[in-house]
Amino acid sequence: MKNHHRLGVALFLIPAMAVFAVYFIYPVGFLVYTSVMKWDSITPMEFVGLDNYRRLLGDGVFHKSLLNTLAWGAAAVFLHIPMAIVVAMILSRKIAGWKFFRTVFFIPNLISTLALAMLWQFIYNGEFGLLNELLRSVGLGAWQRNWLGEMHTAFPALIGQWIFYIGFFMVIFMSFISTIDPALYESAQIDGATGLKQEWHITLPLLKPAVSIAVLLALTDTLKNFEAPFLLTNGGPVNQTMVLSLHIYNKMNAYQYGYANTLAVMLIAIGAVMVLLVRLLFREKDV
Amino acid sequence: MKVNMKVKSKKRSLLLLAVVCAVSLVLQGCVSGESSGRSETGGGEAAGRPVELVFSTHWVGEDGKAGVVQKIVDDFNAQHEGKAKVRIDSIPDDDIYQDKMKTNLATDSLPDIFTFYYNPVESQRYYSSGKLLDLKPYMNDSWAQNMNEDVLSIGRFDDQLLAIPLDQMxxxxxxxxxxxxxxxxxxxxxxxxxxxxxxxxxxxxxxxxxxxxxxxxxxxxxxxxxxxxxxxxxxxxxxxxxxxxxxxxxxxxxxxxxxxxxxxxxxxxxxxxxxxxxxxxxxxxxxxxxxxxxxxxxxxxxxxxxxxxxxxxxxxxxxxxxxxxxxGVGWTMAAKKQEDEKRAEYAAKFIEFFTHPGNAKQIFLESGEIFESTNYSIEDGDPIxxxxxxxxxxxxxxxxxxxxxxxxxxxxxxxxxxxxxxxxxxxxxxxxxxxxxxxxxxxx
Known part of the structure; x- marks a missing residue:
């Protein structure tokens, strides 16, 4: 490449690089820098070396929030996305009313998390909740409980309020399926493959790029997860539903900005590892 | 030859465009940086325009004091028409409001006028931050006479008056x-x-x-x-x-x-x-x-x-x-330290107006909240x-x-x-x- 071409390319890259530096490199650099400080955001910072990182080892709430974040990610990968794939496959067969069902599945994505959280508060409420009413009406009154307030049910209930909102990924998968050449299905049909076999041997393998994107998006969403735990349980009871973002928020509110930023560095590191793993996993399988 | 010249000229134009884009982006960044730094404050320092101040409060919406607080702001604006205008920044939840003020304190983006709950531990953070306006120079005799000095003392720090206690919790x-x-x-x-x-x-x-x-x-x-x-x-x-x-x-x-x-x-x-x-x-x-x-x-x-x-x-x-x-003392009212003297003066005037016995009494009568720092008398005929x-x-x-x-x-x-x-x-x-x-x- 000639020198003036290189200069041209460099100049064109400047705006993007400037935005990247201002909105990513600087904040991350600042996080890393302040993660080794004791800082309440008001008085001057005090260098504490790796004390904040050592504190992570003994921070039971961090451990719990990390486990919950990973469990949420696992639920996204092994339940949420497979459900979206199955529904996308069924609706892509253009069954009767498929457009209606596509809209129904997608609608929750258009509603704010706040409104959905309010709705689920009413469903799970231990005093007048719809779920308890339903259980009572079918003779399962003994199963009634304060779903978001008990140690063993709070986290599953929190996952449960989100797991069925598959509309976003369903639409991604449906658009991918629509690009698959119909001739593949026709020839499979001639060879005697049933509908299920066609999905298994044709649709699923060809969906791999979409699955890769979906897994990546779902995992990064999991790491950023804040609104639902904040609004529905505030991390309780006894931190059973604590997630990393909420733990960071709490530490900031307690004026422990140095430690909050240490947690944020961990969040970024975990995100980076997740992205690498997903890319590695799907690259290995792509031939 | 002509074609080459045209290509070169096109390249130069593109390069120029790229440079213009880059420079404008940087300039835009500078401008938006300035405006974001002032995101919690009003404007209006320019000569001839009224001073605009932002009053962040959770006494809005369904809060029992929402109506009377809005009236106090309206009355202040009417009294200082053409000179100063206070705009309410609504945050209708006291917990979220407190969290937001903490973040604003940390990020140096406090609104012009705001409130925080008195707490011997947490109030010290506000006082020692150096970001609060000292109200002492603005406290004239008539304002001082309206206030209860015993209660006012909790807003004093390093010979400054940094917050005015409002309600008795x-x-x-x-x-x-x-x-x-x-x-x-x-x-x-x-x-x-x-x-x-x-x-x-x-x-x-x-x-x-x-x-x-x-x-x-x-x-x-x-x-x-x-x-x-x-x-x-x-x-x-x-x-x-x-x-x-x-x-x-x-x-x-x-x-x-x-x-x-x-x-x-x-x-x-x-x-x-x-x-x-x-x-x-x-x-x-x-x-x-x-x-x-x-x-x-x-x-x-x-x-x-x-x-x-x-x-x-x-x-x-x-x-x-x-x-x-x-x-005990509940909410206290404070103002952000201002570089512009006019803004500081009107922020202090608003706090004086807000805590005026007439307004404090009106808040009590409409919401039942007692303003501890303000001296006002309850008459027999008052609709309590x-x-x-x-x-x-x-x-x-x-x-x-x-x-x-x-x-x-x-x-x-x-x-x-x-x-x-x-x-x-x-x-x-x-x-x-x-x-x-x-x-x-x-x-x-």
């Missing part, structure tokens, strides 16, 4: 007289043993004794805990750290009382547990006079007429006296609602006043309290472990 134990009567309870419990007996009687009658929950900051449960701790350890117990055995004993009693709370108490937010009280499914709630407007709004005069004002029961061998009330009258009567009769727990501890303890409390109530923590959790948070 009195939080009695509201109770439903009809539900008490139906359960055969003649008088409000005088001891905690009486309280458990009353709670049992209410339960037998199909009513929860206490409307409280562990969601958000567990407000009503925290206030009930404050009553129990102070009735055992005395009115000064919260000024001596968390080592007093009263904290553990109080935790055990609070755990027992949660057995008489609604089934959704673990995790219940204020809206949820308050609704049990307003729907007359629970007989008691610890809260401030700002709840009076909710009685009127949800149940009208009929519900308001059933409301009784209870005070602290006594603990066996406790240092606190029966009849005591939680009372019966619940506010009862609160004032009980306050005058109270042999002691108690602090409230959240107001005497750090933010870290405030955040830990609901988690530790839910563990206590669910049997995950012993009372000793509950207090240890609070101590650990306090030491971080």
């Amino acid at each position: 009195i939080t009695p134990i509201f109770y439903n007289k009809s539900l008490f009567e139906a359960a055969g309870i003649d008088t409000f419990p005088q001891t905690w043993d009486d309280m458990i007996e009353a709670a049992e009687a209410l339960k037998q009658n199909g009513v929860y004794a206490f409307a409280m929950g562990t969601g958000e900051n567990a407000w009503s449960a925290m206030l009930l805990y404050s009553y129990i701790v102070s009735s055992i350890g005395g009115p000064d117990v919260m000024r001596n750290g968390l080592d007093d055995p009263a904290y553990v004993q109080a935790a055990e009693l609070l755990r027992q009382l949660f057995a008489y709370a609604p089934k959704d108490a673990i995790g219940a937010t204020y809206q949820q547990y308050a609704s049990h009280y307003l729907n007359e499914k629970a007989a008691m709630i610890v809260n401030g006079p700002w709840m009076i407007s909710e009685f009127m709004e949800k149940g009208g005069e009929a519900l308001a007429a059933k409301m009784g004002v209870g005070t602290s029961p006594a603990a066996q061998n406790g240092k606190g006296k029966q009849g005591a009330l939680i009372s 609602d019966p619940i506010s009258q009862e609160i004032l009567k009980k306050l005058n009769e109270a042999p002691q006043t108690f602090d409230y727990f959240e107001g005497m501890t750090s933010s870290a303890v405030k955040i830990e309290f609901p988690a530790a409390l839910s563990g206590l109530v669910l049997g995950e923590y012993t009372p000793e472990q509950f207090v240890d959790m609070l101590k650990k948070a306090n030491s971080e």
